[in-house]
Amino acid sequence: MPKRARGRRGRRVGGVAGRFWGQVLGPLRRGGADPTFRVTADGAVWRVSRTPEGPGTLRVAADSVDAWGPGAGWMLGQLPGLMGELDDPDGFVAHHRVVARAQHRNPGLRLCRTGLVLESLIPSVLEQKVTTTEAYRSWRHLVRRFGEPAPVPDVPGAPQDLYVMPDARTWALVPSWEWHRANVDAKRADTVVRAVRVAARLEEAAGMTYERAKARLEAVPGIGPWTSAETLQRSNGAPDALTVGDLHLPGIVGYALTGRTGATDADMLELLAPYEGQRHRAARLVLLTGLTPPRRGPRRAPGRISHL
Secondary structure: OEEEHHHHHHHHHHHHHHHHHHHHHHHHOOOOOOEEEEEEEOOOEEEEEEOOEEEEEEEEOOOOEEEEEEHHHHHOHHHHOOOOOOOOOOOOOOHHHHHHHHHOOOOOOOOOOOOHHHHHHHHHOOOOOOOOHHHHHHHHHHHHHHEEEOOOOOOOOOOOEEEEEEOOOHHHOOOOHHHOOOOOOOOHHHHHHHHHOOHHHHHHHHHOOOOHHHHHHHHOOOOOOHHHHHHHHHHOOOOOOOOOOEOOOOHHHHHHHHOOOOOOOHHHHHHHHHHHOOHHHHHHHHHOOOOOOOOOOOOOOOOOOOOO
């Protein structure tokens, strides 16, 4: 039988986030075919994690939450953070009209906090220097090849093709030819291996302040500001974890806030300086506006290309 969170907690999922709870969990999805994340026809979100207590599957719907597997209890215990109930956006002040409008249109937006570092770090490493489409394909291949089937109930509507990502030891033992088959170059593969060798130390970062957690992650060669920010946005719900070094984000922020194209990282940092302490939240709101600079030149493959 699944462990359940109904009654008050179930209503909380539907009440606090309302139609926005998909936005809260959306950043955890690595592409439409992510083997660890699925949205089913009834609108429920299914999420698979490797928790400190073992694999677990969580189903979040508008009126209930269910969990299965050895990690079910841990996942239910982390539900408030996951659903953004531990996030505090009340102190956020919009300094731009565009941001104020986005905040008004997305009142249920909260930053999720998974409490798990490696599950966000590894796919973020895979996204270094390639498009998200390529990285999502690599993530999908590696999880299905070296992970294990998720604990999912055999009931109508339950997705039966979800997988738990590999544990740290399995990641460390992935052969070089399998990284190549997944289209992951040696630099990114080596970064993943270095990270999983100190997995316990990195997981401790989930309970640290943003600056301490950032320093802990970036002590691993191959993990820079881009990767640490992308990770801590999800694992820690860090509101100031602004993604610096992204190919597209500075241009989007610059265009949305000034109407000008060609913004750099330095320009973005200057524009978002009034939001210090909340710069990631401000960037999320900018992205929700859908404002993007006009395309120039030939179209590129979709997705972001990042620094480390």
